[in-house]
Amino acid sequence: MRDGIGFGGVFLAMLCALLAHDALRLIFAALGLSVVLSSLPAIMDRSRASQPVASPAAYQPRAQQLERWQGPIQARQQGISRTCINGRLADRNANGWSDVQPQTACIATSE
Numbered sequence: 001m002r003d004g005i006g007f008g009g010v011f012l013a014m015l016c017a018l019l020a021h022d023a024l025r026l027i028f029a030a031l032g033l034s035v036v037l038s039s040l041p042a043i044m045d046r047s048r049a050s051q052p053v054a055s056p057a058a059y060q061p062r063a064q065q066l067e068r069w070q071g072p073i074q075a076r077q078q079g080i081s082r083t084c085i086n087g088r089l090a091d092r093n094a095n096g097w098s099d100v101q102p103q104t105a106c107i108a109t110s111e
Helices: 007-050 072-078
Strands: 067-069 082-085 088-093 096-099 106-108
Touching: 067 082, 072 082, 072 088, 082 106
Parallel strands: 067 106
Antiparallel strands: 082 088, 088 096
């Protein structure tokens, strides 16, 4: 007769521990979620009340606020030293293009 629990006993003990842990985690998550959901309307009302209401005329989409630059192909062809690459400004150097610091968002008007 062997001493100890053996592989099967250890396996079953670990399986039971993992199942109990997962069940407790799900129960606590459900309780926490119900508390958050019950307090959500009050939180939303407070955040709406604290935000000033902007008139539709004052609203400008972010894309309209960004500077527009030539894309890198046309900028190189036209000899322009600054371009917009992947939504960021870049300066021409001997080896290609380098990012402008601080990185500034832009819109490319061509390729």
